[in-house]
Amino acid sequence: HIDQTEYLCNGELKSWNKEKISIFSPIFVCKDKDSMPEQMVLGSCPSLDEEETLKILDAAVKAYNDGNGIWPLMRVEDRIKCVEKFIYLMGENKDEIVNLLMWEIAKSHKDSEKEFDRTIKYMIDTIDALKTLDRNSSRFLIEDSIIAQIRRSPLGIVLCMGPFNYPLNETFTTLIPALIMGNVVIFKPPKHGILLYRPLLKAFKEAFPPGVINTLYGRGRVVASALMSTGKISCLAFIGTSKAADSLQKSHPMPHRLRMILGLEAKNPAIVLPDASISLTVKECLLGALSFNGQRCTALKILFIHSKIVDIFLEELSNEIGKLKIGAPFDDDVFITPMPDESRIKYFIELIEDAKLLGAKIVNKFGGSYNKTFFYPTILYPVSNKSRIYNEEQFGPIIPVVPFSNIEEPLKYITESNYGQQASIFGTDPDVIAKIIDILVNQVCRVNLNSQCQRGPDIFPFTGRKDSAVGTLSVSDALRSFSIRTLVAAKSNDLNKD
Numbered sequence: 075h076i077d078q079t080e081y082l083c084n085g086e087l088k089s090w091n092k093e094k095i096s097i098f099s100p101i102f103v104c105k106d107k108d109s110m111p112e113q114m115v116l117g118s119c120p121s122l123d124e125e126e127t128l129k130i131l132d133a134a135v136k137a138y139n140d141g142n143g144i145w146p147l148m149r150v151e152d153r154i155k156c157v158e159k160f161i162y163l164m165g166e167n168k169d170e171i172v173n174l175l176m177w178e179i180a181k182s183h184k185d186s187e188k189e190f191d192r193t194i195k196y197m198i199d200t201i202d203a204l205k206t207l208d209r210n211s212s213r214f215l216i217e218d219s220i221i222a223q224i225r226r227s228p229l230g231i232v233l234c235m236g237p238f239n240y241p242l243n244e245t246f247t248t249l250i251p252a253l254i255m256g257n258v259v260i261f262k263p264p265k266h267g268i269l270l271y272r273p274l275l276k277a278f279k280e281a282f283p284p285g286v287i288n289t290l291y292g293r294g295r296v297v298a299s300a301l302m303s304t305g306k307i308s309c310l311a312f313i314g315t316s317k318a319a320d321s322l323q324k325s326h327p328m329p330h331r332l333r334m335i336l337g338l339e340a341k342n343p344a345i346v347l348p349d350a351s352i353s354l355t356v357k358e359c360l361l362g363a364l365s366f367n368g369q370r371c372t373a374l375k376i377l378f379i380h381s382k383i384v385d386i387f388l389e390e391l392s393n394e395i396g397k398l399k400i401g402a403p404f405d406d407d408v409f410i411t412p413m414p415d416e417s418r419i420k421y422f423i424e425l426i427e428d429a430k431l432l433g434a435k436i437v438n439k440f441g442g443s444y445n446k447t448f449f450y451p452t453i454l455y456p457v458s459n460k461s462r463i464y465n466e467e468q469f470g471p472i473i474p475v476v477p478f479s480n481i482e483e484p485l486k487y488i489t490e491s492n493y494g495q496q497a498s499i500f501g502t503d504p505d506v507i508a509k510i511i512d513i514l515v516n517q518v519c520r521v522n523l524n525s526q527c528q529r530g531p532d533i534f535p536f537t538g539r540k541d542s543a544v545g546t547l548s549v550s551d552a553l554r555s556f557s558i559r560t561l562v563a564a565k566s567n568d569l570n571k572d
């Protein structure tokens with residue numbers, strides 16, 4: 075049981091003994107051999123109030139402005155040294171963080187370790203990218219007798235909020251570029267994935283000057299809204315649902331002027347052409363739809379399979395699903411683990427019942443079955459375009475399958491979708507594929523050939539169109555997103571005089 079009382083404000087680990095939030099694990103445990111399983115309470119963390127939130131904001135504003143802004147004024151090389159020190163300190167806490175990832179969000183040991191290593195790599199890549207940023211373009215402009223030096227300056231105070239599915243990696247992909255560009259950061263970890271920050275608070279405190287990074291613990295509608303409504307947040311970096319992003323934006327006094335970097339929802343489709351390799355497609359679709367129980371914004375969330383191959387595809391996909399190991403995140407070779415809470419299971423059942431009423435069937439053995447927070451992977455076929463799961467982002471282990479005979483059908487789906495993150499195409503005819511790619515690159519931001527959708531490698535640009543994203547989060551794009559180009563201009567005559 076972790077009773078987290080501390081939070082980081084102005085370089086101090088302050089203690090909070092008022093209201094707390096209980097943190098539950100997705101994992102159910104039995105207290106003894108005769109008792110019923112209960113969802114495990116992992117611990118608690120501070121539920122800060124508005125007054126404390128505004129103190130955190132004051133600390134951040136002070137760190138940005140006072141003493142002419144110690145952090146934004148610091149040489150880039152010195153800011154890099156702070157991040158390097160942090161990387162070292164974070165590395166020392168790997169085992170504890172990986173363990174907490176497993177208990178807090180039920181991510182398998184292998185994937186939790188991968189998330190940790192990927193986050194460290196992201197920070198190292200960011201430092202490398204910063205060293206070469208803008209080196210290729212001229213840093214001076216001369217026109218009409220004016221000479222201007224172009225600088226890359228920070229935005230101000232950035233509020234970073236990451237999602238539960240990648241509480242470490244996705245938070246860091248905004249927090250680190252924001253910090254290293256000279257911004258001051260307030261960050262709020264997600265409710266599932268908050269305790270793993272405990273060992274990191276000390277590392278932040280040791281690596282960065284006071285007030286440069288501050289943690290905000292509490293209920294989003296209290297603490298994040300209180301911050302936004304001051305109008306002092308220069309940039310909102312948020313990864314999560316569109317609904318939460320909209321409500322945060324609306325709390326700002328001038329919502330349309332707020333700078334935002336957003337990673338939101340997606341409904342990435344796969345188009346499987348009649349000449350696709352069945353074994354490769356089944357393997358990639360299974361990984362794409364079911365890795366981390368389908369809880370990835372980049373997951374494949376609907377499959378369009380050509381009618382000529384749909385039967386064999388469904389048979390092989392069902393067989394492969396039957397081989398997946400279900401269990402606790404620390405079990406060897408586990409693939410399907412518990413969902414965060416039982417409300418998710420209720421939602422999946424609603425989606426399945428709705429699809430069944432509109433003609434779909436559960437294709438695979440044990441599909442639709444569940445126990446507490448476990449939900450068995452479920453293939454639904456044929457899914458009607460009237461059913462909820464046709465458009466809603468399920469964010470779970472349900473695979474809706476739609477047969478097609480004319481390529482215009484999946485293309486129409488993608489064009490009309492509210493989302494526009496990624497798509498996958500499976501097939502072997504280069505001419506056919508080339509034509510589809512030319513259409514898809516105008517609708518989504520990454521087209522994957524004979525492979526699942528995915529974000530990585532993290533140095534690749536990561537974004538989306540429509541309701542899927544605002545701004546781009548690769549390593550170098552993020553450095554640009556969290557900075558602004560400023561000019562120092564002089565009349566060239568004045569320069570000549572000197």
Ligand code: G3H
Pocket residue numbers: 239240244369370371372373527528529530
């Ligand atoms: O949830 C969205 C993540 O950025 C997905 O990353 O495709 O590497 O799992 P991934």
